[in-house]
């Protein structure tokens with residue numbers, strides 16, 4: 255694969271936790287082909303798993319008939335992933351830190367923190383009801 | 396995964412031979428989750444690889460900017476895969492048998508024969524220039 | 537492939553849960569119910585052995601957060617052991633090592649209960 | 657992961673090509689050029705060792721079909737050996753065993769050249 259050529263994949267997949275394994279394998283195939291190390295592939299899989307788990311749980315509240323949209327693009331030294339839903343959205347600025355969650359022994363609330371820790375860039379584009387996106391980037395050295 | 400629930404995936408992927416490995420991994424994830432044995436997963440991967448190789452080579456003549464559409468659906472005891480392109484199409488009734496090709500020592504011409512041997516059902520829906528589909532089905536026992 | 541299994545073994549008042557496979561938003565309820573069963577039986581000295589766990593996401597981490605208070609209020613603890621570097625990293629990224637004892641193997645985990653020590 | 661490699665070893669007038677990885681529509685040109693090089697050097701006694709080949713599609717099979725005539729016209733042959741059951745199945749489904757010698761290991765492949773025998 256010529257690294258300087260854009261290679262763009264789009265996957266539409268039913269919003270079900272039983273599909274998380276399939277999503278992780280799909281991401282692994284692309285990330286490996288692009289040349290990431292096994293460690294980094296694991297991080298990217300985790301970030302995508304977390305974002306998709308959020309769509310399944312929060313955006314679509316376990317409604318199996320909804321679809322998750324996953325876009326993966328490799329280009330130059332950069333892997334970009336956009337995961338989007340048409341759910342109610344949320345305010346990413348209002349999340350607690352993992353330290354706050356842990357000290358409270360509160361359940362959950364760690365997914366987005368993990369995504370931010372393992373990816374090089376993370377941003378949100380929230381349009382409740384129409385299109386909510388989490389965009390994440392990982393650079394290859 | 397509840398086997399009686401339809402689980403339908405669509406993937407759009409650039410028409411490049413370097414993506415065949417990613418396609419095989421994607422198919423593997425779904426087929427394994429559905430419960431096929433490793434042997435059968437290998438057969439399904441092969442059939443999909445052959446159909447996608449044909450799109451890349453014959454439908455799009457190695458034009459990297461084109462996309463292959465892959466639809467995978469699991470439902471009950473059945474995995475259905477449809478691979479489609481918008482190329483020039485062909486007449487599936489006019490293909491030589493692998494025996495004819497082999498006796499002639501002709502290069503190639505074995506892909507569709509392989510697909511037919513490993514899948515339980517194979518059909519074509521050819522509309523040159525607009526949409527050419529190969530549809531293949533594998534049943535799980 | 538992306539399956540998950542929990543196997544339990546009791547030794548005196550310590551229960552060990554062996555996790556195997558992939559612990560994610562799909563499989564965490566299995567782990568949760570194994571822990572809930574221990575709560576119901578009032579067994580609060582718990583070791584979780586990760587040696588066969590290939591993958592964990594935050595849904596798996598959340599399970600620990602859901603039980604640790606009850607466990608500790610009952611003079612018990614959850615000791616974590618035998619994590620692969622990949623699994624440890626996820627715990628580490630979120631600061632779990634300051635809250636939980638994470639040790640190399642099961643013997644060390646048992647020792648922690650015998651000594652009655654806790655890192656934090 | 658889905659990479660491919662060919663390594664060549666010559667022993668007297670027999671050349672062995674070791675295939676490794678995934679032989680498909682992306683990687684077959686590498687195998688083709690290894691065979692073309694043998695043609696250029698007029699080395700027509702060829703063994704292909706599949707022991708490290710994980711995958712083959714019809715693009716890989718086509719390479720054999722493209723060279724076998726030239727090879728045999730020059731009193732040579734291509735002997736195939738050490739295929740995994742998965743790889744053998746692909747050859748078998750298309751009837752290759754009636755046209756090609758496919759044997760268990762390299763020793764048997766060399767033997768075929770020494771004996772001067774051919775199955776078909």
Ligand SMILES: Nc1ncnc2c1ncn2[C@@H]1O[C@H](COP(=O)(O)OP(=O)(O)O)[C@@H](O)[C@H]1O
Pocket residue numbers: 304308309312313339341342343344349361362363364365366367386594
């Ligand atoms: N796709 C989404 N749609 C709606 N809300 C979301 C989405 N993703 C995250 N959220 C909100 O952000 C919060 C934090 O998410 P996260 O850090 O992954 O933890 P958790 O999912 O365990 O609550 C969620 O509780 C939810 O309110």
Ligand SMILES: Nc1ncnc2c1ncn2[C@@H]1O[C@H](COP(=O)(O)OP(=O)(O)O)[C@@H](O)[C@H]1O
Pocket residue numbers: 445449450453454480482483484485490502503504505506507508527714
């Ligand atoms: N998607 C397609 N678009 C156009 N022609 C196709 C397509 N798939 C197959 N064909 C035609 O069918 C023939 C036989 O295909 P196949 O059995 O896979 O062998 P090969 O690709 O090696 O020629 C091809 O040579 C081509 O002419």
